[in-house]
Amino acid sequence: MARTFDIRKQTGFTALAITCFAVLYMPIVLLVVYSFNAGSSIAIWEGFSFRWYATAWDNDQVQAATIRSLVIACCASGIATFAAVLAALATTRTKPWKGQTLAFAMVNQPLMVPEIVTAVALLIFFAMIKVSTGYTGLGYLILAHSAFCIPFAYLPVRARLQGMDLTLEQAASDLYATPFQIFRRITLPQLFPGILAGAMLAFVISLDDVVITEFVKSAGQDTLPTYMLGQLRRVVTPEINAISTVLLAISVVMVIAFFFLSRVRK
Amino acid sequence: MIEIEGVTKIYGEGKSAFHALDDVSVTIRENEFFTLLGPSGCGKTTLLRTIAGFVDPTRGAIRLAGKSLLESPPHKRPVNTVFQSYALFPHMTVAQNIAFGLEMQGKPRVEVKETVARMLELVRMTPMADRQTGQISGGQQQRVALARALAPRPEVLLLDEPLSALDFKLRKDMQLELKRLQAETGITFIFVTHDQEEALTMSDRIAVMNAGRIRQIGSPREIYDQPAERFVADFIGDTNFVEIELLETEGETAGIRLPSGRETRARSGAEARPGKATLAVRPEHARLVPPEEALMAGTLAEIVYFGTDTHYHVALDSGARFVIRQQNAPHHRQTHATGDRVGVSFAPGVGQVLRD
Known part of the structure; x- marks a missing residue:
């Protein structure tokens, strides 16, 4: 038997791989380690403590920003997932229609348009609305987050729909189910892992956003990431590390859950 | 009695038009085990799907007991299908699968329960009632698919190559089982296969199809002993x-x-x-x-x-x-x-x- 090309056996592969992983993970590991620093430097280790976690926990601004972040992420991922499910159904479960590819591209616009452009556009657009309506609440942030979260919710749902056996729906219709009953009893339960995965991905993306939030937010509407950005302009303490570590933990948990959900019953 | 009259299905237009079904006419009697036999691409499955309602014929009529079927969507036709891939609902148990059609018909809960129990008995799957469909073997899935399609007591049962995914021994057993089920339920079976031996052993009558047309209709003996034309003689035996x-x-x-x-x-x-x-x-x-x-x-x-x-x-x-x-x-x-x-x-x- 001819030996297949095994890239792992090539000279320098191991060294390169280690370098890449080191660059990827070393900073994160350091960040996590220094979040437990007893001293107030983010670079000089002075001993182990949960001090900065306690500080962050007691910080009113951090608390407010965290709640704001969660509210926005929950609302935005909910709205985005709902829209994404409808979009996915319309782009896979119908006879091919004119403009279907265009619709696909438009749904995924946030993946293609540079985020900073969207941010500036939203800033100007929302400013006009603010002037004419006087409304300055969280609605703008929720709307903006919903919009850029849609493709992240759309893609897993669509993948799930495409991988779904169409004859299941035919079988249901053969067994006297009306189109709505088919959707309710067959399509939706089949789709559910995809929907949940999409929602979780959207949630993490929303939770993490800086650029659009920074542009769109009104005064006093800091989310956790923009609050952290603001803190960097002043004295940096391991409090930032502690907040980051918590965010990291949430993201990792969500992404792992997403990974398992995407593989359910395939 | 199901009457199929001049059913034609054309895909595409003009030069690229493809006649999947070309002026097919046949009358299938009540209680009959009727087989559509032919090589792949001969139109047998398309014909089955026009009866089920998944394909609209370009021309022609399909009547069940004198009433036209073509105006009704699949969920309003008193016809059930056993799919080649079985198409069992993976998020439901065996019993839930069998109950599905009955529930959709709006049958009272007690009746659904009774019928499901009877169907499980009929296909000898009672011990498996609460299993997930992924946890049972191919032959068992086949029987669940049969029970699910038979439970609402359709007037006609359509079977789309239901045995092709089974191995030889199991296929032989299921052939006998299908014959038994048909005799016990008294439902008209329309069975699609490309396996001539299967067609000969199971059918009351066979329609041999090729290139969208029915070439000959007859009892297995007639088809075998008196093939009308070269294609039939060559395809069978x-x-x-x-x-x-x-x-x-x-x-x-x-x-x-x-x-x-x-x-x-x-x-x-x-x-x-x-x-x-x-x-x-x-x-x-x-x-x-x-x-x-x-x-x-x-x-x-x-x-x-x-x-x-x-x-x-x-x-x-x-x-x-x-x-x-x-x-x-x-x-x-x-x-x-x-x-x-x-x-x-x-x-x-x-x-x-x-x-x-």
Whole structure:
């Protein structure tokens, strides 16, 4: 038997791989380690403590920003997932229609348009609305987050729909189910892992956003990431590390859950 | 009774138009085990799907007990399907799958429960009722699919190659099981297959299809013994084709002259006309005889042993090949050898003159 090309056996592969992983993970590991620093430097280790976690926990601004972040992420991922499910159904479960590819591209616009452009556009657009309506609440942030979260919710749902056996729906219709009953009893339960995965991905993306939030937010509407950005302009303490570590933990948990959900019953 | 009349399905337009079904007409009787048999792409599944309602025919009519089906969407037709892939709902248990059609019909809960229990009994799956469909074997999935389709008591059950995914032994068992179920339920079965043996053993009547058309309809015996044309004779079982001259016809038989010059009689359709024609002779209907007693003579080219029988390939003097199948006797000794001069003979009336 001819030996297949095994890239792992090539000279320098191991060294390169280690370098890449080191660059990827070393900073994160350091960040996590220094979040437990007893001293107030983010670079000089002075001993182990949960001090900065306690500080962050007691910080009113951090608390407010965290709640704001969660509210926005929950609302935005909910709205985005709902829209994404409808979009996915319309782009896979119908006879091919004119403009279907265009619709696909438009749904995924946030993946293609540079985020900073969207941010500036939203800033100007929302400013006009603010002037004419006087409304300055969280609605703008929720709307903006919903919009850029849609493709992240759309893609897993669509993948799930495409991988779904169409004859299941035919079988249901053969067994006297009306189109709505088919959707309710067959399509939706089949789709559910995809929907949940999409929602979780959207949630993490929303939770993490800086650029659009920074542009769109009104005064006093800091989310956790923009609050952290603001803190960097002043004295940096391991409090930032502690907040980051918590965010990291949430993201990792969500992404792992997403990974398992995407593989359910395939 | 289900009447299919002039059903035509054309995909595409103009030059690229493809006739998946071409003017198909057939009447299927109540309680019948009716089989659509043909090679893949012959239109048999398309015909089944037009009855189920998944395909709208371009032209034609389909009536069930005198009422047109074509205006109704699939969920309003009293017809259920067993899909080739079974299409069991993976997020439901065996019992939930079987209950689905009944629930959709709005049957009272007590009745649903009773019927599901009866169906589980019928397909011998009662111990598996609460299993997930992914946890049961292919043969068991097959039986659940059957029970699910039978539970709402359809007037017609459509079966789309339901046995093709099973291995040989299981397929044999399921063939008998299907026959039993049909007898017990009294429901009309329309069965699609490309397996001629399956069609012959299970059906009351068979429609042989090719290229979107029905080529012949008849009982298994008629289809096998009296194939109307070359395609049918060739598709069902093994057949020898002999170029002959048709001399005269008299009712259902005809006088023919073989390439060897010898004359005999064969069955023929009433529409057969004198002239060149093709004769079909089944290998098991012919005998190996000494050359001087033969209808046609040749040399023995090959002997193939099959266990239950032996196939003798004879190279006829006319240049054609002729295969004879003889059953092996317990203490049979091989008396022929390749290269021997041998003769081929068959009784008058055994061969079938084909419509060209």
